[in-house]
Amino acid sequence: MNDGLPLVKDLVLVGGGHTHALVLRKWGMKALAGVRVTLINPGPTAAYSGMLPGYVAGHYGRDDLDIDLVRLARFAGARLIDGAVTAIDPAARLITVPGRPPVAYDVLSLDVGITSEMPALPGFADHGVPAKPLGNFAGRWTAFREAATAPHVAVIGGGVAGAELAMAMACSLKTRGLAPVLQLIDRGQIVDSLGPNAQRRMREALLANGVTLIEAAEVTEVTADSVILADGRRIRSDFTTGAAGARPHDWQAGIGVALHDGFVAVDRHLQSSNPAIFAVGDCAHMTHAPRPKAGVYAVRQAPVLFDNLRAVLSGGQLRAYVPQRDYLKLISLGGKAALAERFGTALAGPMLWRWKDRIDRKFMRQFDDLTFMGQPDLPLTRAEGLVEAVGDKPMCGGCGAKVGRGALRAALADLPPAGRDDVVMVPGDDAGLLQMGAVRQVVSTDHLRALTADPVVMTRIAVNHALGDIWAMGAAPQAATVNLILPKLSADLQTRTLREIMETADDCLRAAGAAIVGGHTSVGSELTIGFTVTGLCDQAPITLRGARPGDALILTKPLGSGVIMAAEMAGQARGDTVFGALAAMCRSQARASEILCEAHAMTDVTGFGLAGHLSGITDASGTGARLTLAEIPVMSGAVDLAAAGVHSTLLRDNIAGSGPVTGPMGPMTDLLYDPQTAGGLLAAVAEADAAGLIQQLQDAGYAEAAIIGLVTAEPGITLI
Structure with a gap:
């Protein structure tokens, strides 16, 4: 993405929410030279909230719901790290992701959404299913729906999100020929955030879908098969979900920036009290213009965030985000019908669902319409055979970039014997055998052109790949030297990358029983990781x-x-x-x-x-x-x-x-x-x-x- 120029700054996006997905799409079309972009997200996809009720109801498949972050990261030239952030150190500018070395940043943006976990509600952590994060909920719901026979479902939280889910669940289960019992529970009044007209229509739709409304009720405990209320009522529930309000992730409290009820407080530039940290979407609170948590704001923050990230990384001017005062709410009503509400006016019907469906599908098509790198254009005048040598696609990474077996065998065929008594050469075998008295040592080397932009994952793969030759001969790994080619990076990014690689290599090799005893580094056009490894045989090698x-x-x-x-x-x-x-x-x-x-x-x-x-x-x-x-x-x-x-x-x-x-x-x-x-x-x-x-x-x-x-x-x- 940087045309061979050195990378000098690290931009890290935490979370694959709507805003970050759109920023990555724009970055793929207009990258800032010298910036390495990293996306950290737990899993390869991010669910689009607008289509979740339709997915739960059975109107969409899982592929319709998910933004494929792997494709998007490839398009943007970003590295994708699979993991959930648990802490951020703003002084050291390090991000903690369990199971790997810390990830360093120069500029950081947060788009991690909210959670509907209820840690203070006894039993919910063990028996409840939070409605957010969306991806986890979608998977749990699918498993329940397919196995249910006489389903009883309880939704805690009677806001718009909870009402949509309850109606979608009812529709889905009825489609399977079941007679579900749906309970929507709220400590106040159901869908009281809507205007009177919209609230009336929503309540009618809930009742039409067979959803029982339980209002002014406090939930005190969730068990494996019930929800217990403060007045002693026990409501049977085989699947209990929570959609009660917006709650920030606990680790946000430790970032060291100004917060509002636990959410990251941002100004009109979407910047926190720490100029290096931005936040968008539901995890942020806009201090200059407070608004409810809604996907429409996240989507419209994307072009402003994109410009401001580029500006702060290049010394440019920041621009302000001015959210609209109100927005059109399109709410699914279970079946293929929807309610539209704005400025107190509400309408409902199948036509509105078709409108919502078109809007949602148009949003998702942006992430399908991506153009990926092909082969470079060749000059009109060229040597014969160049077209065949280039081939029809870019060279693969990993073993796909290796020399073929035929060429390799031909090149090695005429090499003379080793000429040493302590070197045993077995043509074609996985590793060389060194015989030193009673000690039998095998040695091999392997180097891989990176097939993933995450150096930690690439290092794990390269270690296992190199040790494969040792394991194949029945030997126990002993020692390794590391051989690295780094792409063009600034001194800071070289240090960061080397630290990630070396800490990972050391962990992997130690786990295998081997020690790092040396190595070599150089700079080239792309990342290559290799190891020369030795192993010891306590019996004849295989x-x-x-x-x-x-x-x-x-x-x-x-x-x-x-x-x-x-x-x-x-x-x-x-x-x-x-x-x-x-x-x-x-x-x-x-x-x-x-x-x-x-x-x-x-x-x-x-x-x-x-x-x-x-x-x-x-x-x-x-x-x-x-x-x-x-x-x-x-x-x-x-x-x-x-x-x-x-x-x-x-x-x-x-x-x-x-x-x-x-x-x-x-x-x-x-x-x-x-x-x-x-x-x-x-x-x-x-x-x-x-x-x-x-x-x-x-x-x-x-x-x-x-x-x-x-x-x-x-x-x-x-x-x-």
Whole structure:
């Protein structure tokens, strides 16, 4: 996004709310040179509040409701950190996200919304479902709706949000042919924030949907199957949700800025009492023009926040946000009808729902209409073969950016033997073997072009990827040197990035039993992380050569990271699909290596794909293999992407470099050639032991470990 210019400032956006989503979209079209943008959000999506009642009622699917933050971050050139902020230190300008080193910032913006958790209400934390955050509520509601048989539902909080939810729930459950009992409970009067005309129409709609109104009632406790009121009434409830007012997140009290009832107080520039911290949306209180919590204000704050973030980062002039005095309220009434209210005038009917639907869908389409980076335009006069060398897509990261197996084998074929008694060279094996008396040490090196902009996640992946060679030979990790290429950064950003990488690398390597003993850093065009690692064998190392006909083939991780990350670069992969792939790549293979320590042959499945690495075993062992396609585990979304023609830039090289493969062709077969980053272990084990080993692997957390085929006496790989 910065055309090769150094990055000198860190802008961090905490929360994927409506304002930040729109700011990221604008940033993707007009980035400020020299700024590294980071979005911190718990999860790959952010739910759009305007469509939540329609989703609960069953009018929309989950994809309609969610803004895909992974696609949006890629479009904006931002790094996305998966996590929930728990503290901010304004003096050190550090943000605490559990499970990772602190995130530094120069300028910070908060758009974390509100919560409807009720910590003071006994039993609610254990048995209640807060209506906000929206994403968590949506998932819990879907699970309840699908399992309910005779549902009793209670909604605590009779404001507009609670009334909308109650009617939407009633509509959804009736659509399933159920007869729900819905109770809407409020300590005051239901929907009393509306004008008299709108309030009357809302109450009529609630009753028409079969919602019982319980007013002037104080809730004193929530249990697993009921809501208990102060007057002793016990209201049965299988699903209790809270929509009672707006409550700020507890950690906002520790930021050290001026607050109003716990919300961050901001001025007309959306700036807090600390000039480096902005706040927008429901988590903020506009001191110059107080307004109720409503999404319309968050949406209209976006262009002002965008301009002011650019201004404070570049020394420009800030502009003021002037909110309108009133706004049009479009309220869902359960079925496909809505109520519109403004300036005390209220109307209701199906036409208004269609109007609301058009407005909501138009808002969400902005996040679908994103253009992603393609290949650069080539000059009219160019060398023959340049078009083919460039290819049809940008080069992938991770193992998708590696040299193909065929080219690598050809380059290494004529190298002479090591010529040393203490160096054992096994062509094609995962790591080199050093024999020093009774000590057997294996050594390997791996370097990855970043496939995610988050250096912490990328470091975890790179550590697991490098140690895969050690684990594949049955060795215990011993030591590592770190080799880094950083993009062009200012000295401050270099320090911040190095701290994130090194603290993460140290944690991961220590957990594996290894120590960092040195390293090297340099500056280049993009982030590359690599490790040279050693391990110790207390028994003969497991090599590629020992597979025997009849052995079962075990794979410990699913396939698909190459195609998924290629799709992510092009904005074609769902955010949850990408997060699932990253989580798989971050999963250590240490325990799997211990479980498979008696394997006859073993390798890790990485850049050459399953077919290429299996060919390595069969070539070295003088055998073949038969794979059952239906038994091979794949990552969620990978087959659909392969069927759509998405592939990694290394796919063609992997097909050419693998041994002969016969059998049915199709997207599942394509995934056999998909380059994997930090992939699973592929082991040939005695058939009699295979079922027991799978059980051990699954008990150890490798839920998708599977027997995928067997070793044959006939050469080549056969698919069935």
